[in-house]
Amino acid sequence: MNLKIYNTLSKEKELFKPLDQKSIKMYVCGPTVYNFAHIGNARPAVVFDMLYRLLKNIYPEVIYVRNITDVDDKINEAARKLNKPISFITKKYTDIYHQDMTSLGVLRPNHEPRVTDNIDQIISMIQRILDNKKAYINDSHVLFDVTSFDEYGKLSNRDKDEMLSGARVEVADYKKYAGDFVLWKPSNKDEPGWNSPWGYGRPGWHIECSSMVETYLGEEIDIHGGGQDLIFPHHENEIAQSCSAHNSKSYARYWVHNGYLNMEGEKMSKSLGNIITVKELLEEYDGEVIRLALLSTHYRKPINFGKSLLEQSKNILNKLYKKLNSESDEALVSEDILIPLLDDLNTPLAISNLSKIKCSKTLKKSANFLGLLNRTSEEWFALNNKSTMSENDIELLIKQRDEARKLKNFAKADEIRDQLDNNHVVLEDVDGKTIWRVKK
């Protein structure tokens, strides 16, 4: 099986050739845990979960690392407001993140390193960059010297000088060159920090990913993923740091980036007040509905998220669940699912092909591969039971209706149907028997 994947580095769809056929190394930028995950945070998690599942299906081993950023100025601010240590914030939101992702059918990566557990490795890497004369110390900061790295701008297709002409932000005076970025910055006594050769301080934004890739995967990896917004500066800087620390040319062979998520056609932002958290969505929609919604657009395209997409996704799942009648998992994933996925993760095509599958077993197995149809049909339709009636009451009314029907008292029968319908119970008369289902 050949996987083709779009590589941001070459701007082309490429045949995926692993460094080692036996063990694939993938790293994805994870969350900064200072708040509830919003639906935009969920997109990369779901997209790369899909890639992880696919790779696991092809290769004997996949080592998937997704970091947790638990040192950050936004975390500091949140902790300060509550007058609690940062660990209070980060622990809480890490747990919530895990719960949310589990609800979306996202598998846990093999490693989820935290920045605070890897400070020594980060300091070591910064020291090596300094030793290689690719960084400098100024005003208690350690800064990466962008002019020392010829390849800078290759990933994001930017020219160093052009970038600066468009810069809108004032350049900090401790920078030799406006494009230089911080590897280590000083902390005040009341701020979180660690002792280092350059004084009490904390890591800059980009270095933690470089360090964790090195620690958990090695100097060169197969796939590095994240949102398109990370291409610049985050991933560009990661490449510069890692290659400078290792004196190497290659860091990640395939750069994979997911597109943006808009809410009802608008950018999701605090100022517009249209940020929706995963937790809020889960109160109204099942995790599978949200997962299907996220996978219904190709991962590189912008996704227009909103109520109509969710409702449509729910309808699709309802129809698919109605087709499920087998409990057995003894089937293979359909080629109609695998082939689109192998072509740059074409999940929309794979999803629409689900409806072509006639065999219930194959449908279940194939949908499970996409992280969908994880329940039985009965479980699915019993979920979110909005009915206030007990099963006994429902059965009793059905019995009364059947008697009325036998007597051709259809007015009475329809009255009972309406009564049940008002309580979200739908009746179906099949083969002389009446079955009921909760309306979804």
Add this chain to the structure above:
RNA sequence: GGCUGAGUGGCAGAGUGGUUAUGCUGCGGUCUGCAAAACCGUUUACGCCGGUUCAAUUCCGACCUCAGCCUCCA
């Protein structure tokens, strides 16, 4: 201003140099006491303008619109 990406029928969304995507919704039909489910049907779409071509939604060029990035946002 620079860079990147996107623009397909009511909606979502594949794909293709000439032949049906598919799904969801709506509508019509078969079925049904009525429904539901299931099945069948549903006027045919590719931002605009040129060019290449026997033929372009698909290739090339310009343009328009939208979104994003341009130093710490997935």
